[in-house]
Amino acid sequence: GENVEQHPSTLSVQEGDSAVIKCTYSDSASNYFPWYKQELGKRPQLIIDIRSNVGEKKDQRIAVTLNKTAKHFSLHITETQPEDSAVYFCAAGGNTGNQFYFGTGTSLTVIP
Amino acid sequence: DVKVTQSSRYLVKRTGEKVFLECVQDMDHENMFWYRQDPGLGLRLIYFSYDVKMKEKGDIPEGYSVSREKKERFSLILESASTNQTSMYLCASSLLGQGSGELFFGEGSRLTVL
Numbered sequence: 001g002e003n004v005e006q007h008p009s010t011l012s013v014q015e016g017d018s019a020v021i022k023c024t025y026s027d028s029a030s031n032y033f034p035w036y037k038q039e040l041g042k043r044p045q046l047i048i049d050i051r052s053n054v055g056e057k058k059d060q061r062i063a064v065t066l067n068k069t070a071k072h073f074s075l076h077i078t079e080t081q082p083e084d085s086a087v088y089f090c091a092a093g094g095n096t097g098n099q100f101y102f103g104t105g106t107s108l109t110v111i112p
Numbered sequence: 113d114v115k116v117t118q119s120s121r122y123l124v125k126r127t128g129e130k131v132f133l134e135c136v137q138d139m140d141h142e143n144m145f146w147y148r149q150d151p152g153l154g155l156r157l158i159y160f161s162y163d164v165k166m167k168e169k170g171d172i173p174e175g176y177s178v179s180r181e182k183k184e185r186f187s188l189i190l191e192s193a194s195t196n197q198t199s200m201y202l203c204a205s206s207l208l209g210q211g212s213g214e215l216f217f218g219e220g221s222r223l224t225v226l
Binding site for chain 2: 006009034036042045049089092093094095103
């Protein structure tokens with residue numbers, strides 16, 4: 001089945017700096033790549049997603065890039081704010097397993 | 113607003129007990145999922161269902177079973193709870209199948225097995 005690796009596992013940045021989280025996947029059939037944010041004690045929520053027919057997608061301060069050839073995708077958060085502090089999960093879907101496969105998560109701390 | 117409701121936020125059970133975790137969604141979604149969340153391991157799929165009375169194993173189905181008798185309800189069953197099943201359990205639903213489209217998660221059920 002699909003294998004999704006996510007790095008780093010923890011990330012600390014100063015408020016206003018950028019944060020980048022990277023994921024790789026193994027199944028070339030995967031074609032849908034969502035990112036979820038989970039604040040402490042809350043449910044994961046979708047923040048942005050990208051499909052394999054595009055290379056980049058932006059939504060205000062967050063962006064996702066996809067390199068299908070290298071099988072990796074990344075989340076970029078610019079001008080970080082304390083409320084960006086959370087655990088972020090990448091996932092891959094639409095693959096031969098017909099399900100979502102999640103990365104192990106990145107705990108982001110934005111230091112005021 | 114999609115709502116996925118898990119019946120219990122916190123449960124404490126003893127080894128060998130049978131445990132039922134209930135999940136209800138109110139958006140007429142075809143697809144429902146049960147994940148287990150452990151620190152450093154991310155979200156691991158236990159079982160999922162694409163239709164009533166239909167179920168498929170995920171990556172870690174051992175020790176678990178599921179039931180989907182109605183479209184809106186997906187139950188996770190631990191036939192004989194063990195301490196290594198102490199974890200956070202997350203239910204989710206989605207409109208689109210085939211591993212595509214947004215997952216809507218419940219608040220989670222934190223299970224402790226003593």
